[in-house]
Amino acid sequence: VNLCLLEEAVVSTQSTGKGYSLEELKLQVSVHEGPVELDNNSFGISGLKLMGARHEAGKLRITEDIMSDLVYTRISWIRHTDVKDMGKKITLPVYLNNMRTILVETLDFPTDEDKFYERGVAILCTALT
Numbered sequence: 001v002n003l004c005l006l007e008e009a010v011v012s013t014q015s016t017g018k019g020y021s022l023e024e025l026k027l028q029v030s031v032h033e034g035p036v037e038l039d040n041n042s043f044g045i046s047g048l049k050l051m052g053a054r055h056e057a058g059k060l061r062i063t064e065d066i067m068s069d070l071v072y073t074r075i076s077w078i079r080h081t082d083v084k085d086m087g088k089k090i091t092l093p094v095y096l097n098n099m100r101t102i103l104v105e106t107l108d109f110p111t112d113e114d115k116f117y118e119r120g121v122a123i124l125c126t127a128l129t
Helices: 003-014
Strands: 025-032 042-056 059-079 089-095 103-110 122-124
Touching: 025 103, 059 103
Parallel strands: 089 122
Antiparallel strands: 025 059, 042 059, 042 122, 089 103
16 A cells, blocks of 8 residues: 555545444554455555554564664454454554654554653654655
C-alpha cells in the first residue's frame, strides 16, 4: 500500500467486512519482518516509522532511539467479538506526516511497559526529513 493512500486503504477494506457494520469491526495490527499472506479483510504496509519505541518479540518497547522501522505491518478488520485478549496494550496514533498534523487512525499494540504517552510515541507514515 502506498503510504499516502493509507487512509483510503483503511476505508476500502471496510467494504470486505462480510456485511458487518463498521461498529462491529475493529482494526487489528501485527508487525512482521517481511511480507505475509493477506486475506480479503487485510492490507499490508511497509515503511511505517515508529517514533520513540521499537517492536521486539511481538511487543512494543521504549527505546532511546528517535525512530525505528516497522518493516511490514499487516492491518486486518475483525469483529469485536473475535478480538483475542493481547494482555497489556497501548493505543498509538498513526500520523500521515512527520509534523503530526494529520491523524489517520489509532492502533493497539501489545506491550509490557508504560510511559509511551509521556514519551510521545507515535507511528508516522513518512520519515523525518
